[in-house]
Each structure stands twice: as C-alpha cells, then as structure tokens.
Amino acid sequence: MAAPPQKPPLQKPALQKPPGYRDPSAPLKPVAIPPPRKRVLPPSFRTKRKRRNWCRTCCCFFCVLILIIVIVFVIVGGIFYLWFSPKVPVFHLQSFRIPVFNVTVKPDGTYLDAKTIIRIEVKNPNSKLKVYYGRTDITGIVGKGTELRQSEVAGFTQGTNNVRSLKIESSVKNQLIDDGVGTKLKNDYKHKELEVRVVGGTRVGYVVKGWKIATVSVKVSCGGMTFKNLDGGDHNAMPKCTVNLLRWINIR
Structure with missing residues (x-):
C-alpha cells in the first residue's frame, strides 16, 4: 500500500505592522517643503505700479x-515799445x-435824398514808425441814428510825423425812413440843429522795414456836432x- 501523503508544516501567520510603523532599513523619502507663504501687507504699505500718464505729460509740455x-x-x-515808443x-x-x-412825404411813405461831403484829418504822431x-468803411449819421450810405476808402501807408486829409463823398436817394423821423430831420435841418456823426472801421498797423506788424481792428467815432457849429466855422471846438482798439480800448 502506498504511503499517505505528508502534510506541509504549518506556517506562522505574518505579523501585521502597527499603524505608523516605519521600517528603519527603508530609504528615507524626501519630504516636500511647502513654498514660503507670501506676507500680506496692509493696503497702505502696498507698492503701487508707476504708470506713465502720457496725456498729462503732453499737457505739461504744451503748457510750458x-x-x-x-x-x-x-x-x-x-x-519794441522802449525803442520805437x-x-x-x-x-x-x-x-x-x-x-x-x-x-419828401409821399402817399406810400417818407423818403430822404441827401448828399454828404466829409473830411477827416488823420495824423501819425510817430517819429520812427510809419502807419x-x-x-x-465810413458811414455818415444824421439826427438820432439815420445812417446814410456807407463809403469806402482804399488802404494806404502814412509816413512818420505826417498829416493827411481824407475826403469822403456819399449820397442816398429815395431812402425810406419813418414818418416821425423824417419830420424831425426836416425841422432840425431847417433850423441848423441837425446833429451829424461819422463812424468808421478799419485795420491799423505799424510798418517796420517794409513789414506790417501789430495790425489790429480799429473803430473810429467822430462828431456829435450840430450844423450851428459847422456853419460858424468853429472847427477847433470839434x-x-x-478810437476804439480791439472793441474795448477807448482812446480819445
């Protein structure tokens, strides 16, 4: 008879390692070091990024x-003022x-026919500058505000210490005016109490070595006299x- 098979010897069960056990013979694993934590500063200590404001730079440049x-x-x-005065x-x-x-009073209204001859004296008091x-553009005014036709005088250059007389002629025909104004003008003209005035506008500048400089707009207002003064020859009393420079500087 065959011999009965032999049973293998019983093996002892392996001991279980307790939790947290580390084998001293095992190689050490590198420990990951967490990155350093960034320190949070309060808003008052935070550095602000400098940004170039090109608009502000350009504005400052143009102002300078x-x-x-x-x-x-x-x-x-x-x-210029100290040298030329x-x-x-x-x-x-x-x-x-x-x-x-x-x-003339007509059925359809009152009309004015007039012819005027005006003389204006222009004096250049500068000894070193031409003007x-x-x-x-010159307009004659009669009465309280009746304007006659505007006349034009061509531009010219006046020498130093020079006096020049300008003659301006103008006329109006069949100019329609208010009935009351027409009656007033007729009576004032008859009794030599008609008030006359001249208003002109031009540009004035100085001439230095053939160059025109400091040219400004000028408004000139003359008159406010009646015919009694004119017929009496009292021109010196006028x-x-x-002279109104730049429409806000008045010079008499």
Missing part, C-alpha cells in the same frame, strides 16, 4: 511751451457838409474822434 512763447513775446514787445494815430473831423438834403491803414 506756451509759457515760453508768451515770455518771448512779452520781451520782444517790451524792447509807438503812438496811436489821431483822427479829427474837419468838416461835414450836406449840399443836398430833401425829405498802415487797411480798407476803411473834439477828437474816439
């Missing part, structure tokens, strides 16, 4: 440039004649014309 240009103009203007031209109303003055006058 304009300031430099203004300073240069002031310096040049001061030297510029003076404003002087205007006088020499005469205001009305050879024709008729007020340039642009085209001048005041100087008022």
